[in-house]
Amino acid sequence: MQQRHIFKKFISYTNAQIGIGTLIIFIAMVLVAAVAASVLITTSGVLQQEAQATGKEATKEVSSNLMVQKVEGFRAKNSNTDMANTVDMLKITLGLSAASEPVDLSAVVISITDGFQTNNLVYAGNRNSLAPRSDFDGRMSGFSTDTATNLLTLLTGNSTIGNTELNVTYTNAKYYFTVDNIRDEDDSFSQSSPVLTTGDFVIIYVSTASDTSVSTGYTTLYAMNVSSSLQSSGLNLVPRSSINLALTPEAGASTSADFILPTTYGSKEAVQLYP
Numbered sequence: 001m002q003q004r005h006i007f008k009k010f011i012s013y014t015n016a017q018i019g020i021g022t023l024i025i026f027i028a029m030v031l032v033a034a035v036a037a038s039v040l041i042t043t044s045g046v047l048q049q050e051a052q053a054t055g056k057e058a059t060k061e062v063s064s065n066l067m068v069q070k071v072e073g074f075r076a077k078n079s080n081t082d083m084a085n086t087v088d089m090l091k092i093t094l095g096l097s098a099a100s101e102p103v104d105l106s107a108v109v110i111s112i113t114d115g116f117q118t119n120n121l122v123y124a125g126n127r128n129s130l131a132p133r134s135d136f137d138g139r140m141s142g143f144s145t146d147t148a149t150n151l152l153t154l155l156t157g158n159s160t161i162g163n164t165e166l167n168v169t170y171t172n173a174k175y176y177f178t179v180d181n182i183r184d185e186d187d188s189f190s191q192s193s194p195v196l197t198t199g200d201f202v203i204i205y206v207s208t209a210s211d212t213s214v215s216t217g218y219t220t221l222y223a224m225n226v227s228s229s230l231q232s233s234g235l236n237l238v239p240r241s242s243i244n245l246a247l248t249p250e251a252g253a254s255t256s257a258d259f260i261l262p263t264t265y266g267s268k269e270a271v272q273l274y275p
Contacts, residue, residue, distance in 0.1 A: 065100040066108075066247050066255040069093040069201070071274035073237065075265060076209065076218035076230060086210040087237035087261065087271060088230075089155065089222055092245070093182070095201045105194040105202070107250035110177055112206060114241050117234045121206060124150055124176040125192060132168050136161055140176045145191045147180040148224075151205050154178050155221060156229040173207035173233040180205070208235045239263050243273070 073087035090112075096103060109129075110121040122129040124140035131138030141159035144150055154176055160169045170176075181189040182201040189195060189202065196202055209221070211232045219227040237243065241261045248254040259274045 065096050065103055065252050066196075066249060067095050067097050068245070068247070068255060068257040068274065069095055070272075071245070071257055071259065073208075073261075073271040073273045074222045075269055075271070076213045076216075076221040076226065077269060078219050080267070080269070083265070083267075083269060084210070084213040084216065084218055085238060085265070086208075086213055087265075087273070088207070088209040088213050088218075090204075090206040090208055090245075090273070091222075092204040092206065092257075093201060094196070094204055094247075096196055096198050098198065100198055101251075102188065102198075103196045103249050103252075105179055105196055105204075109248045110204070110206060111244075111246045111248070112208070112235065113244050114208075114235045114237055116236065119174050119233060119235065121175060121177045123194065124154060124172070124178045125194070130159075130161060130168075130170060130175060132162050132166055136163075140172055143191075147178070147191065150178040150191065151180075151222075152224050152226075154205060155207055155209065155224060156226050156231055158231065171231050171233075173209055173231045177207075178205045179203065207231070207233045208237050209233050210236045210238075212236075237261060239265060245274075 070093040072091040074089045074091065075083045075086065076088040077083040106123040106126050108123065112119050112121070124143050127138050128134075129138055138161055140150070140153060140157070141161070142149070142153045142157060144153075154172050157172045158169055159172055159176075160167055162168060179194050180203045182203060184200050186197055186200075188197045189200060194202070209230050209232055211234075214230050214232045217228055218230060219225065221230065239261050240263055243259055243261065245257040246254050257274050261273065262271060265271055
């Protein structure tokens, strides 16, 4: 009988192994791409937020929010026929431009110069600016919630700030200004917290009492009895003087009002100075 030989052949298939390796590499690439995309998206979001915040801050810094609507000057007097030859107080009407951020008037600095003397004024209710030490109250002495009281104190008083060991005395007319509101729809304004918002109008009072008016002893200024107590601001607002007025808020650009005083005040107690 013829013998039959059976041969078995084993075939090795490697295609499947190559396919699995490729799949693993592909998945790894997808994961790496996903992680990279996530990082890029997160980074771009953070950068966008920072850019927006920086843009808002930059706009706030360069924008001029305060708007000087009007400046009136008032002369000290004994009677309607006996008046000072200088403007002894300024009444500044102030508002905000459209869509402006609120402005805290207690942080505003007012600079006024007549070409010879410059006074840098802070709000009478500001606790910090003029305090010789951080734990002292730098407000104008006698500061009150009553507008008329504060104005009279501004025109006639002095402020001693500190204690028996360390103190400093300021002439109010040279270092402070006071405010009053005309329109305050949102109740954001008070003497202790004079915040100005869009649509509000306030009056800022600045003493410009001259040495001559003080030495003459005028009895009345802006319907206030200042008899024998008017304090000099060091300024001398005589006719034809060139005046520069600058208001600098805590944030934002300064607002200026430059004007030249009339050639004569005539018999007027109140003089329109700006615009």
